[in-house]
Each structure stands twice: as C-alpha cells, then as structure tokens.
Amino acid sequence: MNSFSFFMPTRVFVGSGCVKENAALFGELGKKAFVISYKIPGRFYAMEDVADVLAQHGIDHIVEDEIEENPCVETIVRVAKKGLEAGCDFLIAVGGGGPIDAAKAVGILMNNPEIDPYDMFTNEKLKGLPMIAVPTTAGTGAEVAHWSVITRFDTQTKQAIKPWVHPVYAFLDANYLMSMPLRLTRATALDALGHCIESYVSTASNPYSRGLCETGFRLFAKTTDALRKGEFTLETREYQMVISLLGGMANNQTGTCLPHGMSYALTHNKHIPHGLACALLEGEYLRIFKNKELVTHIVNECGFKDVDEFADFIAEVLKDIKLDVTYEELEGYAREFAEQKHRFARHPEPAGYDEVLQIYTRSLLR
Ligand SMILES: [Fe+2]
The missing domain is CATH 3.40.50.1970 (Rossmann fold)
Known part of the structure; x- marks a missing residue:
C-alpha cells in the first residue's frame, strides 16, 4: 500500500x-x-x-x-x-x-x-x-x-x-446549479467523474482516495438518466455537487492521469473548455487498459455493464460537440504529449505514443 x-x-x-x-x-x-x-x-x-x-x-x-x-x-x-x-x-x-x-x-x-x-x-x-x-x-x-x-x-x-x-x-x-445549461452540465459532470476515475486508477492512490472515488462512482450511477435526458432534479444536482467535491478531495491525494494531461492540447489549440476536453477522452481512456478487471469494476460502480456501454454513453451525451481536428493534428498532439515522460508517471500500465494516439483518434474522429 x-x-x-x-x-x-x-x-x-x-x-x-x-x-x-x-x-x-x-x-x-x-x-x-x-x-x-x-x-x-x-x-x-x-x-x-x-x-x-x-x-x-x-x-x-x-x-x-x-x-x-x-x-x-x-x-x-x-x-x-x-x-x-x-x-x-x-x-x-x-x-x-x-x-x-x-x-x-x-x-x-x-x-x-x-x-x-x-x-x-x-x-x-x-x-x-x-x-x-x-x-x-x-x-x-x-x-x-x-x-x-x-x-x-x-x-x-x-x-x-x-x-x-x-x-x-x-x-x-x-x-x-438548477439553471446551468445542459452542455455545461454534461461537461462538468463528466469532468468530475474523470477526476474520480483518473484518481482511482492512479499509482498514487490509497484506501482513502479510492473510497472517495468509489462513492463518486456510485453517485454518478444515480445521475446517468438525467444526463441522457437533460432533466435534472435538485437531488440529481446535489449528487453532481458531491461527486465534484469527492473528486477534488481525491485529486488532492493523487492528481489526475492521462485524459487531463491530454486535454490541455485541445483547450490550448482548439479552445475546447476544460471539462469538455477531458470528458471527450474518458471513455476511450478506459478502453486502453489491459487490466480489464479494474475497468469493469469502475464502470459497474458507475452503473454500466461494461466499458463499451460506458464509452457509448459518453459519445451519446457529447454527440452534439463538433470538433474540427485532423488526424495529422492529433498525431502532433500525441507526439508532443508522449515526449513528456512525467505525464505517464501515474498511469498504472506501460503506455506511450500509440496509446495516446488511440485515445485521441477514437474519441475525436468519430
Ligand atoms: Fe478537470
């Protein structure tokens, strides 16, 4: 430990x-x-x-x-x-x-x-x-x-x-939060979930941080219908607020992992807001894991039967987001990212340029 x-x-x-x-x-x-x-x-x-x-x-x-x-x-x-x-x-x-x-x-x-x-x-x-x-x-x-x-x-x-x-x-x-626009609601909700996911898998995680994240996952499961439909009760909004809180506390322990690091190129070059940039990458991030047991546990706790259903959910709630980016640009972002070895320090499996490019292209060239 x-x-x-x-x-x-x-x-x-x-x-x-x-x-x-x-x-x-x-x-x-x-x-x-x-x-x-x-x-x-x-x-x-x-x-x-x-x-x-x-x-x-x-x-x-x-x-x-x-x-x-x-x-x-x-x-x-x-x-x-x-x-x-x-x-x-x-x-x-x-x-x-x-x-x-x-x-x-x-x-x-x-x-x-x-x-x-x-x-x-x-x-x-x-x-x-x-x-x-x-x-x-x-x-x-x-x-x-x-x-x-x-x-x-x-x-x-x-x-x-x-x-x-x-x-x-x-x-x-x-x-x-009640008057928050739908697009911002979805982006921020997935950013908060991303904080919990990236903290949970981090090599720096510990029983305290993982407990915070698991509670975040279970609360997220109570919000997925609302995120799909775009209809939010005060209770759903409260869950979202607490997931964000738990993710912040967990990130204090671990920092974030690949999607957050990779999101900066999208925010910087394409002016995609932070939450949205991270949200776009979370589904395909989980798909690169070789430890399927870990990923299955996370997505099950979030209310999905498998990682495919989770990635489909992300794609569905963000389907209106049109990002004008080319394969060549993504190769450039992946190359620049992969050169910064410290970016991989908390990702728990071997990964490099190929994995990063795969996450970018499968997330963004739909
Ligand atoms: Fe974030």
Missing part, C-alpha cells in the same frame, strides 16, 4: 440554503470582502445570496466579475491590485473553477504584494488571504482542491501555483 497523509482543512457545508444559514461565518474572516466572480446571463442566485449575507452583517465589499474561464497571470495581477487598493482583507469566490482558482492566486498576491507575480509558481511558502468558495458548477472540485491552475502566456501553458491554498469555507448549494 502507498503510504499517505491527508490534509483537508476546508470546512464544507452541503445543502439548500447553506450560504444564508451560515451567514455569521462570513464576518469571521475579515472586515472588507473582495467578491470574485464572472458574469452569467439571467439571475445569479449565488451572488444575490452572498450580497444579502454581506449586507445583513454590514460587511463592506467590492466585486470583480470579469474573470475569464481560464484565468491568466495578467488577470490575477490586475485583480490583486484592485483588491489591495480597495483595502479588502478576505475573498469570496462565486462561480466555477475560473473564479475560485483566480481568487486563490489573487489572495497570494494581495498577501505578498512585494513579490514578482511569477514567484507564485515556485515559492511554496507563500500564504494567501482567507477565502470562501461558493461553487456554481459541479465539476472542478476547486472548492477543496489545494491548487489553483493559472494560464501563462510566457510559456504557453497552464500551470498550478506552488503554495497550497484551501478555502476556509465552501458552501455547496445545489440550487445554484
């Missing part, structure tokens, strides 16, 4: 109305809040609840709602400057993985205004400001993940910052 330790200091609340029910906790973290979010069409119930709580407790705040999907260093620097100028001393991230990851990095720069912003990629000792996460999607697990992934234009990559940053509180209210 792998030796392991776990550290999950975020106090997580799950349930309808949990933001307002725990309003008193907001005032514990500071005097002036910096609310970090993005713009969405229609009513933004999570933002309304947070604004009500802050008003009710007389907590001054400012809002930054121009966070892009994959926040870059330049955004983090701009937003941190705004927060410092306003005298904010804690952060509230409201949104998907973008705002939550941005808030983690902004907190580091606000708390260490003297550093070079790129030090956050190398200096693990940096500490951030206290923060609260209010997720409004169910995919990333960023509300409990200890990392924050930031886009770097200087190296043309996405990179995790070095210090561990856990929110102090995370409030998971599935009502905030």
Whole structure:
C-alpha cells in the first residue's frame, strides 16, 4: 500500500440554503470582502445570496466579475491590485473553477504584494488571504482542491501555483446549479467523474482516495438518466455537487492521469473548455487498459455493464460537440504529449505514443 497523509482543512457545508444559514461565518474572516466572480446571463442566485449575507452583517465589499474561464497571470495581477487598493482583507469566490482558482492566486498576491507575480509558481511558502468558495458548477472540485491552475502566456501553458491554498469555507448549494445549461452540465459532470476515475486508477492512490472515488462512482450511477435526458432534479444536482467535491478531495491525494494531461492540447489549440476536453477522452481512456478487471469494476460502480456501454454513453451525451481536428493534428498532439515522460508517471500500465494516439483518434474522429 502507498503510504499517505491527508490534509483537508476546508470546512464544507452541503445543502439548500447553506450560504444564508451560515451567514455569521462570513464576518469571521475579515472586515472588507473582495467578491470574485464572472458574469452569467439571467439571475445569479449565488451572488444575490452572498450580497444579502454581506449586507445583513454590514460587511463592506467590492466585486470583480470579469474573470475569464481560464484565468491568466495578467488577470490575477490586475485583480490583486484592485483588491489591495480597495483595502479588502478576505475573498469570496462565486462561480466555477475560473473564479475560485483566480481568487486563490489573487489572495497570494494581495498577501505578498512585494513579490514578482511569477514567484507564485515556485515559492511554496507563500500564504494567501482567507477565502470562501461558493461553487456554481459541479465539476472542478476547486472548492477543496489545494491548487489553483493559472494560464501563462510566457510559456504557453497552464500551470498550478506552488503554495497550497484551501478555502476556509465552501458552501455547496445545489440550487445554484438548477439553471446551468445542459452542455455545461454534461461537461462538468463528466469532468468530475474523470477526476474520480483518473484518481482511482492512479499509482498514487490509497484506501482513502479510492473510497472517495468509489462513492463518486456510485453517485454518478444515480445521475446517468438525467444526463441522457437533460432533466435534472435538485437531488440529481446535489449528487453532481458531491461527486465534484469527492473528486477534488481525491485529486488532492493523487492528481489526475492521462485524459487531463491530454486535454490541455485541445483547450490550448482548439479552445475546447476544460471539462469538455477531458470528458471527450474518458471513455476511450478506459478502453486502453489491459487490466480489464479494474475497468469493469469502475464502470459497474458507475452503473454500466461494461466499458463499451460506458464509452457509448459518453459519445451519446457529447454527440452534439463538433470538433474540427485532423488526424495529422492529433498525431502532433500525441507526439508532443508522449515526449513528456512525467505525464505517464501515474498511469498504472506501460503506455506511450500509440496509446495516446488511440485515445485521441477514437474519441475525436468519430
Ligand atoms: Fe478537470
């Protein structure tokens, strides 16, 4: 068995109305809040609840709602400057993985205004400001993940910052997911499942992380009909929120495996959103395994009779996604990926260029 330790200091609340029910906790973290979010069409119930709580407790705040999907260093620097100028001393991230990851990095720069912003990629000792996460999607697990992934234009990559940053509180209210568009729902749900799958098979897994993933698989089985039909009850949304939470906690132990690493080429070159890029690859990823017993166990727990049924399900729920990519481009992505040997470190079987190309082509040239 792998030796392991776990550290999950975020106090997580799950349930309808949990933001307002725990309003008193907001005032514990500071005097002036910096609310970090993005713009969405229609009513933004999570933002309304947070604004009500802050008003009710007389907590001054400012809002930054121009966070892009994959926040870059330049955004983090701009937003941190705004927060410092306003005298904010804690952060509230409201949104998907973008705002939550941005808030983690902004907190580091606000708390260490003297550093070079790129030090956050190398200096693990940096500490951030206290923060609260209010997720409004169910995919990333960023509300409990200890990392924050930031886009770097200087190296043309996405990179995790070095210090561990856990929110102090995370409030998971599935009502905030009810108006999520179907395409985003499917992509984020499969991203969350991918976190559980890739963590479960990882060479770094342990009994604790595998237990989290197995619970995620069993909850996923309760959501497959809804994902097919595109009709979601509050209960289904709650399951999705918890799968994301469990995947985040499991990923803290293990990181991810091949599909996540392979997805970056699709996001970078084809501008496919992260969740979708990973989701597209998960079915064919399981097909390359020689350990059929392991794969059968995973897909059975997820409610499928075999890996073919699982891969067909992925293809069915993502059938509307049209990706304009050629075989030659996929060969290029596979070659570049296969050259980075560290990318295979946590995949439990021998694999290389051929397996990577097979996953890409069978997933994307349908
Ligand atoms: Fe992911």
